[in-house]
Amino acid sequence: EAGVAQSPRYKIIEKRQSVAFWCNPISGHATLYWYQQILGQGPKLLIQFQNNGVVDDSQLPKDRFSAERLKGVDSTLKIQPAKLEDSAVYLCASSLAAGTYNEQFFGPGTRLTVL
Amino acid sequence: AQSVAQPEDQVNVAEGNPLTVKCTYSVSGNPYLFWYVQYPNRGLQFLLKYITGDNLVKGSYGFEAEFNKSQTSFHLKKPSALVSDSALYFCAVRKTTDSWGKLQFGAGTQVVVTP
Numbered sequence: 001e002a003g004v005a006q007s008p009r010y011k012i013i014e015k016r017q018s019v020a021f022w023c024n025p026i027s028g029h030a031t032l033y034w035y036q037q038i039l040g041q042g043p044k045l046l047i048q049f050q051n052n053g054v055v056d057d058s059q060l061p062k063d064r065f066s067a068e069r070l071k072g073v074d075s076t077l078k079i080q081p082a083k084l085e086d087s088a089v090y091l092c093a094s095s096l097a098a099g100t101y102n103e104q105f106f107g108p109g110t111r112l113t114v115l
Numbered sequence: 116a117q118s119v120a121q122p123e124d125q126v127n128v129a130e131g132n133p134l135t136v137k138c139t140y141s142v143s144g145n146p147y148l149f150w151y152v153q154y155p156n157r158g159l160q161f162l163l164k165y166i167t168g169d170n171l172v173k174g175s176y177g178f179e180a181e182f183n184k185s186q187t188s189f190h191l192k193k194p195s196a197l198v199s200d201s202a203l204y205f206c207a208v209r210k211t212t213d214s215w216g217k218l219q220f221g222a223g224t225q226v227v228v229t230p
Binding site (some may be wrong): 004031040041042043044045048050055056091093095101102103104105106107108109 | 119147149151156157158159160161164166205207209211215216217218220221222223
């Protein structure tokens with residue numbers, strides 16, 4: 001079974017530039033998550049999709065971050081404009097369904113450096 | 116609000132010795148509890164989970180964890196550590212009543228196993 005795919009793996013940009021990350025979840029997984037993991041901290045949920053609808057984006061900085069999951073499969077996370085404090089690893093995860101105790105499966109992450 | 120505390124930033128253990136990684140949680144109501152492991156430049160991998168029933172949960176790679184409701188703890192254990200167990204370990208909690216299954220992660224504990 002293929003895992004969660006993410007690209008790119010690494011990205012370096014200057015502040016005020018824009019960047020986009022892509023995620024392809026495990027086939028058949030209805031729920032998709034985007035996390036931000038700052039060095040030395042645990043992952044923090046940014047946004048959660050159930051199929052193509054948003055169910056939790058309470059910690060997403062909506063003035064600069066946006067995400068979509070068209071057709072309920074792939075997802076993109078965008079930052080525009082980027083700030084220095086956005087330097088982090090962005091993790092995508094998926095699970096079979098949200099309202100259960102199913103574990104989440106994580107992709108390898110995208111390491112973003114903002115200069 | 117739910118929270119997770121991992122009181123040790125790093126745990127050092129010699130190969131062959133028992134390994135314990137501590138986790139305490141705070142959540143209203145009953146919790147679902149998870150342990151994940153993260154190897155360098157990789158996403159998080161699921162180790163084990165507590166849902167209900169037996170307080171001792173067995174998971175992947177010889178790891179186990181004990182749920183203690185009175186102490187609100189869920190410590191991860193392995194009877195005999197391997198050098199390959201060196202990694203970053205995260206404890207996570209979600210409320211059983213949370214219909215969208217939001218996970219709250221701890222800050223992580225770095226495990227170093229020396230030969």
